[in-house]
Amino acid sequence: SVELVGNFEVFMNWVDEIRDMMVRTNADNPRDAKKAIEFGAEGIGLCRTEHMFFEEDRIPAVREMIIAENVEDRVKALDKLLPFQREDFHGIFKAMDGKPCNIRLLDPPLHEFLPHDDASIEELAKQMGIRPSDLKKRVVDLDEFNPMLGHRGCRLAVTYPEICIMQARAIAQGAVLATKDGHKVTPEIMVPLVGHVNELKMLRPLIEEAVNEEFEKAGVKVDYTVGTMIEIPRACVTADEIAEVADFFSFGTNDLTQMGFGYSRDDAGKFLGEYVDKGILEKDPFQVLEQKGIGRLVQMAAELGRGVKPNLKLGICGEHGGEPSSVEFCYNTGLNYVSCSPFRVPIARLAAAQATVKKRKGDSHRDK
Ligand code: PEP
Ligand code: MG
Numbered sequence: 001s002v003e004l005v006g007n008f009e010v011f012m013n014w015v016d017e018i019r020d021m022m023v024r025t026n027a028d029n030p031r032d033a034k035k036a037i038e039f040g041a042e043g044i045g046l047c048r049t050e051h052m053f054f055e056e057d058r059i060p061a062v063r064e065m066i067i068a069e070n071v072e073d074r075v076k077a078l079d080k081l082l083p084f085q086r087e088d089f090h091g092i093f094k095a096m097d098g099k100p101c102n103i104r105l106l107d108p109p110l111h112e113f114l115p116h117d118d119a120s121i122e123e124l125a126k127q128m129g130i131r132p133s134d135l136k137k138r139v140v141d142l143d144e145f146n147p148m149l150g151h152r153g154c155r156l157a158v159t160y161p162e163i164c165i166m167q168a169r170a171i172a173q174g175a176v177l178a179t180k181d182g183h184k185v186t187p188e189i190m191v192p193l194v195g196h197v198n199e200l201k202m203l204r205p206l207i208e209e210a211v212n213e214e215f216e217k218a219g220v221k222v223d224y225t226v227g228t229m230i231e232i233p234r235a236c237v238t239a240d241e242i243a244e245v246a247d248f249f250s251f252g253t254n255d256l257t258q259m260g261f262g263y264s265r266d267d268a269g270k271f272l273g274e275y276v277d278k279g280i281l282e283k284d285p286f287q288v289l290e291q292k293g294i295g296r297l298v299q300m301a302a303e304l305g306r307g308v309k310p311n312l313k314l315g316i317c318g319e320h321g322g323e324p325s326s327v328e329f330c331y332n333t334g335l336n337y338v339s340c341s342p343f344r345v346p347i348a349r350l351a352a353a354q355a356t357v358k359k360r361k362g363d364s365h366r367d368k
Pocket of ligand 1: 046048231251254255256317318319
C-alpha cells in the first residue's frame with residue numbers, strides 16, 4: 001500500500017503539471033482546511049460562516065442577537081460573538097498559510113438558529129430568562145413561507161448592517177493575528193445572494209470601512225478583496241454592473257440551479273428522479289451542472305463581468321465544482337478555479353487536467 005500511495009502521488013504530480021485551473025476547497029474550519037490541503041487544495045473557495053454560529057459556545061449569543069428588540073441590544077450580543085469569530089478566522093488563516101481564503105458573510109435566514117417546537121422554545125426561554133410567549137412571538141415573526149427566497153444572504157446585511165460589520169471586523173482581526181504569527185494572509189470577503197448591484201454598492205463600503213479601521217488600529221496592512229456570489233439569475237444578467245463593484249465572482253450553482261429552474265433544493269428530489277427516468281432531464285441538475293440553461297447563465301455572467309473587468313477573478317463554489325463534467329465546463333468558460341468539498345479535491349484536480357488536455361488537443365486540431 002506504501003507503493004500504491006507513492007504511485008498515486010507521482011500520478012497526481014503529473015496531473016498537476018498539466019492542469020492550468022486552480023482547485024480550491026469548501027471548508028468551514030481549520031481541520032477541514034488542513035485535510036483539503038493534504039488532498040491538494042490551493043485555497044478556500046467557500047467558508048460558510050454560518051456553521052461557526054451553530055457551535056455550542058456561541059449559539060447563545062447568536063440567539064440573543066436574533067431576538068434583540070433594538071440595535072443596541074443586537075450590537076451587545078454581536079460584541080460577544082466577535083471574539084469567537086476572530087479566533088475562527090485566525091485559525092483558518094493560519095491553516096491556509098497564505099493561500100487565498102474566501103470567507104462568505106452570513107447566509108441563512110435567522111430563524112434557522114432558533115428552535116421551532118413549543119417545548120424547545122419554552123426551554124430556551126427559561127435559559128435566556130425571558131418569557132416563552134415573547135420568544136414564541138419572535139420565532140413566529142421571523143418565520144417565512146419560502147425561506148430560500150426570503151430574508152437571507154446580503155438581505156440580512158442590508159437590514160442588519162451590524163452583523164456584516166461584526167464579521168468584517170472579525171475577519172480583519174483574525175488576519176492581523178495570523179500576520180503577527182508570521183503567516184501571509186489572503187482574505188477574500190464574499191457577499192452572498194446579490195441580485196442587484198445596489199446591494200453590493202451599499203455593503204462594500206461598510207465592509208471596507210470596518211476592515212480598514214481594524215488594520216489601522218493594529219498598524220498591520222493586509223491586502224484583501226471584496227466580491228460576490230453569483231447565484232441569482234438576475235445577477236448573471238446584470239453581471240456587468242455588478243463587476244464594477246466586485247473584485248471577484250464565485251458562482252453558487254446550487255442556488256443558481258434552484259432559482260434558474262425554479263426547483264427547490266430541498267424538495268425537488270421528490271420528482272427529479274422521475275424526470276430523469278422519463279427523459280425530460282438527462283441528469284439531476286443539482287449534481288451535474290445543466291449546461292444549456294444554467295451553464296448559459298454562468299457563461300453570460302463571465303462574459304459580462306470580464307467585459308467590464310478583464311481580470312475579474314471567477315470561481316465556482318456550488319457542489320458542481322467537484323463533478324468532472326461540470327469542472328470541464330468551468331474550465332472552458334474561463335474560470336480561474338473550482339472549489340469543492342475536501343474529499344472531491346483530487347477528482348477535481350484530475351478533471352481539470354483532463355479538460356486542459358482535451359482543450360489543447362482541440363486547439364491543435366483547429367491549428368491544422
Ligand atoms: C450555492 O448556492 O451554490 C452555494 C455554494 O451556497 P450554499 O450552498 O451555501 O447556498
Ligand atoms: Mg447559495
